[in-house]
Amino acid sequence: MKTVLVIAAHPDDEVLGCGGTMARHVQEGDVVYSVILAEGITSRDKKRNRDIHAEEFDILYNAAKNANDILGVQHIKLFDFPDNRMDSLDRLDIVKVVEELINDIKPNVIYTHHIGDVNIDHRRIHEAVVTAVRPIPGNHYVDEVLYFETASSTEWMTPESAPAFKPNWYINIEQTLELKLKSLEAYEYEMREWPHARSIKALEYLAKWRGANIGVEAAEAFMLGRKIIK
């Protein structure tokens, strides 16, 4: 039995990136923690003002809860870092939160964002995770770090602007794709109409394309950050 920690920026990223894999871990008896660091709302305003959005926060919190429920994920934790403004924070403050999570949860596997996404929060979180999992003596919980692709951010990066997402790790999600799509429906507030990259249909096509990459019906693709075999 493994302990799995998913660290995402915004509510929906965790499902976009690895929802099918999360459901698969749950079905295999692993313990899955879903952590969302930024609040996912105030970036629409010129200036961040959390108070005027109380109702939207409730809606989004409930959506996150439902979406993770559908995947069978019991443990969900939402933080309050400023949406799309995580580059305004000291990097150390993000690292400290991630380090604390790792110390509390003691995960064997971490899934998080790829460094080459357009979204700045995704990049800052990637960097914080890489720092937090550095393999110093005594920091021995995390054996496997994987980076997922986030539709409407990873593929929106232009070549040469950042490292490209080149998957070398695939997880078959034939049995859990339906759950992933249902879970995304719980995030209707965040989803867009086809042919937007963040539409249900696009996510279904992506899963099927990633499946076709490896000769199965559906998959999620990752890049391996580090694997330690003890």
Ligand SMILES: [Zn+2]
């Ligand atoms: Zn995001």
